[in-house]
Amino acid sequence: MAESAALQPDDIISITRHFRLQWEEVQQAHVLLYPEGMVTLNGPAAEILTRCQEAKSVTQVVEELQQAFPQDDIAADVREFLEDAYANGWLCIERAD
Amino acid sequence: MQTAGSASNGQTNPLWLLAELTYRCPLQCLYCSNPIDYTKYQNELTTEAWIRVLQEGRAMGATQLGFSGGEPLVRKDLVDLAREARRLGYYSNLITSGIGMDEARIAALKEAGLDHIQLSFQANTPELNDYIGGAKTFERKLAMARLIKHYDYPMVMNVVLHRQNIDQTEQILQMAEELEADYIELANTQYYGWAKVNRSQLLPTREQVERAEAIAHDYQERFKGRMKVYYVVPDYFEDRPKPCMAGWGSVFLNVAPDGTALPCHAAHQLPGLDFPNVRDASLHWIWHESPAFNAFRGEAWMKEPCRTCPERAKDFGGCRCQAYMLTGDAANADPVCSLSPQHAIVLEAIDEDQVVPPADQLPIFRSNKNSRQFVEAGV
Ligand code: SF4
Ligand code: SF4
Numbered sequence: 001m002a003e004s005a006a007l008q009p010d011d012i013i014s015i016t017r018h019f020r021l022q023w024e025e026v027q028q029a030h031v032l033l034y035p036e037g038m039v040t041l042n043g044p045a046a047e048i049l050t051r052c053q054e055a056k057s058v059t060q061v062v063e064e065l066q067q068a069f070p071q072d073d074i075a076a077d078v079r080e081f082l083e084d085a086y087a088n089g090w091l092c093i094e095r096a097d
Numbered sequence: 098m099q100t101a102g103s104a105s106n107g108q109t110n111p112l113w114l115l116a117e118l119t120y121r122c123p124l125q126c127l128y129c130s131n132p133i134d135y136t137k138y139q140n141e142l143t144t145e146a147w148i149r150v151l152q153e154g155r156a157m158g159a160t161q162l163g164f165s166g167g168e169p170l171v172r173k174d175l176v177d178l179a180r181e182a183r184r185l186g187y188y189s190n191l192i193t194s195g196i197g198m199d200e201a202r203i204a205a206l207k208e209a210g211l212d213h214i215q216l217s218f219q220a221n222t223p224e225l226n227d228y229i230g231g232a233k234t235f236e237r238k239l240a241m242a243r244l245i246k247h248y249d250y251p252m253v254m255n256v257v258l259h260r261q262n263i264d265q266t267e268q269i270l271q272m273a274e275e276l277e278a279d280y281i282e283l284a285n286t287q288y289y290g291w292a293k294v295n296r297s298q299l300l301p302t303r304e305q306v307e308r309a310e311a312i313a314h315d316y317q318e319r320f321k322g323r324m325k326v327y328y329v330v331p332d333y334f335e336d337r338p339k340p341c342m343a344g345w346g347s348v349f350l351n352v353a354p355d356g357t358a359l360p361c362h363a364a365h366q367l368p369g370l371d372f373p374n375v376r377d378a379s380l381h382w383i384w385h386e387s388p389a390f391n392a393f394r395g396e397a398w399m400k401e402p403c404r405t406c407p408e409r410a411k412d413f414g415g416c417r418c419q420a421y422m423l424t425g426d427a428a429n430a431d432p433v434c435s436l437s438p439q440h441a442i443v444l445e446a447i448d449e450d451q452v453v454p455p456a457d458q459l460p461i462f463r464s465n466k467n468s469r470q471f472v473e474a475g476v
Contacts, residue, residue, distance in 0.1 A: 026157065031160060034188070035190060035213040038161060
């Protein structure tokens with residue numbers, strides 16, 4: 001969970017244990033819940049994080065999103081968001097090796 | 098009926114529901130933030146009433162639920178309430194001293210779906226911990242901390258700081274590391290309830306505060322990526338007030354043991370406000386329509402200097418309870434603010450109360466007996 005190294009393409013990531021992603025009807029948004037706190041996710045953030053509920057590699061997450069939104073080149077944005085989410089502690093990694 | 102997602106008159110929906118299940122507690126903390134006359138409010142809601150409160154809160158969009166008190170473990174129905182909370186989709190937080198917990202209970206709460214446990218310590222040594230809390234609890238708390246981790250809960254360790262333990266900030270942080278807390282919350286005492294009564298026993302010196310703050314910042318860096326260190330500043334020593342509850346009736350809804358609904362846990366004391374009870378009204382009406390929840394909403398109630406201050410959208414003029422306690426008028430600026438004409442009250446308190454009180458001035462522990470005396474005295 002250390003923030004020292006940046007995310008590598010092969011890193012296996014998933015939403016941090018004990019955090020919960022869920023749809024909120026009243027807010028009409030996905031939220032991420034954790035001890036005594038909540039972040040409300042905007043559309044793109046929700047698209048990305050809902051794909052991180054099961055452990056998979058960074059590359060896989062990027063590919064899935066690229067397939068879902070083929071009209072735009074989103075890879076760089078997705079990677080940047082994953083980096084931020086990781087730095088915020090929303091995602092954790094298991095190194096692939 | 099409202100459409101989901103909208104709120105009447107531009108109001109926001111509550112996000113945080115704090116269920117103060119009981120004011121009963123095996124501890125007697127010197128700094129307890131419960132009302133000093135808490136023995137007046139001991140007609141507790143039934144399990145069914147609490148379940149209705151949870152359901153109504155969730156329907157309004159509350160996501161975070163705190164089970165607090167007093168000591169919530171005193172309630173025999175805690176597991177049932179935790180199960181209902183999970184079913185409804187809350188993220189549930191148990192805010193506890195750890196006393197009243199055992200392995201069977203911690204397992205049952207896990208199975209019911211409780212998400213997180215915040216465990217309080219009064220200090221990092223048995224002597225001081227047990228003195229401040231007025232009960233022998235330290236060893237038990239250590240055992241509970243280990244069980245919390247064993248049952249795979251995220252653990253927030255909470256220590257309220259004041260003159261008597263603030264010099265141990267570093268040792269407290271090390272204890273949190275040993276116990277593998279996921280978060281450590283170092284919360285400087287807020288002077289409400291019993292803490293206000295005992296302020297002369299608790300208020301640290303400016304030097305103490307500065308040292309503790311530097312240590313907390315240092316450990317924020319050291320523990321980065323492993324443990325989050327929250328440091329709640331002592332507002333008496335700041336020159337701007339805290340944005341209390343993110344504004345009155347904005348995100349936070351507190352329900353006291355007897356069903357009284359409050360915009361913050363200390364609001365009981367404010368005069369002239371008739372706080373509604375969940376026994377008599379829906380949470381929806383209470384939040385959106387009740388006069389008490391609208392009393393300090395928005396900015397219309399503000400006086401100078403807040404009324405025209407550019408910072409009012411940021412701090413909402415500070416804390417209404419503190420304004421009332423220290424200036425006698427809840428609509429005044431929180432006197433912590435250096436722009437408040439009454440700011441001297443806070444500066445004087447720091448000068449007077451930070452000197453060690455004379456030996457004949459005894460601390461008043463939070464107990465039923467002491468509370469009843471306050472009730473009789475009419476405070
Ligand atoms: S602050 Fe201490 S006395 Fe007050 S409710 Fe919490 S544990 Fe009990
Ligand atoms: S004058 Fe009022 S609004 Fe302005 S900073 Fe002080 S408390 Fe906040």
